[in-house]
Amino acid sequence: MSWLLELYRTYEANSDDIGEVQKRFNGTEYTLLPTGHTTQNAHIEVNITKDGEWHSARVIPKDEANTTIPTTEDSASRSGKKVAPYPLHDKLSYVAGDFSEYEGNAKAEQFDKYITNLETWKDSPHGHWKIKSIYNYLRNERLITDLVEENILFLDSDGKLLNKWDSEKGEKPEIFKVLVGEPESLFVKFNVHSPNEILTPVWQDKDVFTSFINFYKDQLLDDDYCYILGEILPKTERHANKIRHAADKAKLISDNDTSGFTYRGRFEKSFEAASISYEASQKAHNALKWLIRKQGKTIDGRVFLVWENSGQEVIEPSADSYDVFHSDSIPDKTTFTNTEFAHAFSKAIDGYKSNLEHGRNINIMVMDSATTGRLAVLYYRIMDVDSYLERIKTWHSSCIWLHMYKRDGNKNRISYLGAPSARDIAFAAYGPEVNDQVTKGLVERMLPCVVDGRRIPRDVIRSAFYRASNPVGMEKWEWEKTLSITCSLINKEEGYSVRLDETNQDRDYLFGRLLAAADVLERRALSNEEQRATNAIRLMNSFSKHPERTWKTIQESIQPYQAKLGKKANDLNKLIDDIGSQIDIKDFNNKPLSGKYLLGFYSQRYELYQKKSQNPEEEMINE
Structure with a gap:
């Protein structure tokens, strides 16, 4: 029952807010109920x-x-x-x-x-x-x-x-x-x-x-030992509902199943199993309602809540790096490295940490209901502030990539370094039409990856990889977003630099660089009005499965564009030859590529656009 005690302490720590009507950023009113x-x-x-x-x-x-x-x-x-x-x-x-x-x-x-x-x-x-x-x-x-x-x-x-x-x-x-x-x-x-x-x-x-x-x-009777506070206080057997919203009938604590053998046979009365005082129940539940309305996130009825007892703002484990600290704190993307980003992020975390008292706890809770009357705690974790922020820093510094995509209904374009949000990971793995039931499950599965340092589920990485390798089945903006998020997930496992590594001799990474060079070469030869996908992009799915055979097709398809560009293609022709010469002859085969080829593809393409343009993000998105 540690979560009940932490909620009780939260209520006591924020007693000055009792009865005060407050407003969330979206205009929703909430109150810490007496x-x-x-x-x-x-x-x-x-x-x-x-x-x-x-x-x-x-x-x-x-x-x-x-x-x-x-x-x-x-x-x-x-x-x-x-x-x-x-x-x-x-x-x-x-x-x-x-x-x-x-x-x-x-x-x-x-x-x-x-x-x-x-x-x-x-x-x-x-x-x-x-x-x-x-x-x-x-x-x-x-x-x-x-x-x-x-x-x-x-x-x-x-x-x-x-x-x-x-x-x-x-x-x-x-x-x-x-x-x-x-x-x-x-x-x-x-x-x-x-x-x-x-x-x-x-x-x-x-x-x-x-x-x-x-x-x-004065009306309350029947004192008993409170398992939450460790005191003799008036007990209650009826606990609050309306936890997630005003119409919510589900309860976290209920003991009216007198005929279902929930406690019969071992106890005569429900409170013999565990007694909770009226005061502890009221304060804990009211604190929970207040926190959910104040800062909770709800997806298809599932509540994701992170709080610190004193009421200080807490970094969401499911948020992306852009929300944690905006682009003005990120190093210049033309010279970025993982080390620079980690240093900048660490400074931001240290500044945030200074606002929190040492020794405070961070609580992470996930709740959902299977029926209209029962609400369950699916996940609960309590950590001290220092450990929690260290895990957050590790996640954002390791699940890192350069992202350039639109948010808020694809209206506002952002560009940032770091980790994607859990919702965006669901987007990359299952597509833009993913329903809330799938999304809430993935967000819950990603929580231990952030706060406990567990590995990202393999099925999530695999699904995102397959989608990123099939750009023909998506709109341009959707594929670019899927690609960068997938690179983040793969890079969490591989630990590569976001910046192009020309010394990397990994077979899959080199094949990815080859594909990027072919894509940029053909794109240069096309007129601005001709926005079709290049042969490299159209054959990307086949390339990931049969790189040797598909590269032969791509090599033949770009020859007319090499001829059209003439000397303007010399740098790319040289690059293709240079990359190809680095692939060991025994590795130049049809063995399917791993996700590392996407890292090589993305980094090489960005590097080429960066040399050609002052704004490589626009070039990549609008190509």
């Missing part, structure tokens, strides 16, 4: 005066719907016909004492239990004056009447609540833009209005939070 609180999408806001009189109401826009509300263990897990009201904000059938007058349904039990609980809170030593104002209004049992008079709700010809708007009556009222199902499911939140002062909204008022927390703490 204990005994959850979130709910509200549809109607009702304003009450300090004296407990009706003031006003409005339909809540969807972007303001997310609301922090107090909850009990019963209300958090209510389902079906179970009557378990939330302590303050709730559905219309619970909070409206006159609901039965308009609907004719037997909902009086819901309101009776709701108003009784609210009165108990109001009269407790921890009661709050805002709760008293709201109670004084609701006990009059005229909420629906006031909402109808305010033109928030509407009645049909029989005096019942209207649940569907007839388009012939004119423009649809706002309530029917948010209503899904019956009117009784409309969620109502309450606020207290004062004409003379600006009051904090009830759902953001920390004094109201504290009022309920202290009130509900």
Whole structure:
């Protein structure tokens, strides 16, 4: 249960953020919930005066719907016909004492239990004056009447609540833009209005939070040993849901399988196996929700989360080097070497490390659900900051290549040295149409490669290699991106320099250089308007399988272009002869090439374009 303890510590370390509404870069709001609180999408806001009189109401826009509300263990897990009201904000059938007058349904039990609980809170030593104002209004049992008079709700010809708007009556009222199902499911939140002062909204008022927390703490019974905190505290057998998002019903901890022999035969009650206190469960789950909304990444329901207890920003293990530190920190690509990059990256990591306290832990967690009710921790790793950053540095310095491709829907082109992201590795291995189910599996498989130093799965490298060797089946931009990412994966295993190594006598590397020289030679001879693939590129797949036989075909196909260029081709002709002479006669055969030929191909092609152009990246991408 170490992850629960780390989440508890995270909650305690960020206690100043409790109840504060914050926004992510994409505009999504998130809050570190107080204990005994959850979130709910509200549809109607009702304003009450300090004296407990009706003031006003409005339909809540969807972007303001997310609301922090107090909850009990019963209300958090209510389902079906179970009557378990939330302590303050709730559905219309619970909070409206006159609901039965308009609907004719037997909902009086819901309101009776709701108003009784609210009165108990109001009269407790921890009661709050805002709760008293709201109670004084609701006990009059005229909420629906006031909402109808305010033109928030509407009645049909029989005096019942209207649940569907007839388009012939004119423009649809706002309530029917948010209503899904019956009117009784409309969620109502309450606020207290004062004409003379600006009051904090009830759902953001920390004094109201504290009022309920202290009130509900007095209701908790049955102390037991908490396996998380190691103390005797009030226990709980009901744990939070809504972990990944507001509609998430899956729980990480559940013990209601009393007939499935989960614990029967060994224990009589579930808590005999492991007891968790209410406080530990609430704080750990609320911290987890906060972290997921704040910085988690979700792919097809699978959550990837990395955090440091104090809330400091943490480098994502699945991010590419461009996101870790941008191109302004990368050495000049015309003279780059792996050593230079590693040095620059190390400096960036050291600067980042200075923002973190020594001795802190980094937590890495992957969660997913197989059913709607069960959520599982698929991967969890805890490391000290120094070890984690050292692994990150090793990954980005070894899985290195020069990348030039487009991101954000292929709109923005980037150029950077380093490692690709896990999502881009999925792109290279399985293509641009890869679905999220495959992507989330690959991202999870790549995590141990980064944080534990494990080898990249062979099937991933093999799949990317086959795709990179078949450019004819792809668009130009797709192949270039696949090629550079594949080179990164292969280079992680081989440890080659990104820069062209003219001293490398490896057979496969030399064959790759030959292919690049033939490709550039033919490209030079073609006019700017003729953008077709060269013979070297068209025959690349065959070349990787039968290099000797295919090279003969390529050699014959470039002869017309050598003649067309004349003396302009002398440098490339000489290069081809020089590379060919370095291949040992016994190695000049049809043995299939390994991924090292792609490294030689890429480096040689870049070197040739660099000599010819001030911007080799543009030359390679637009050729």
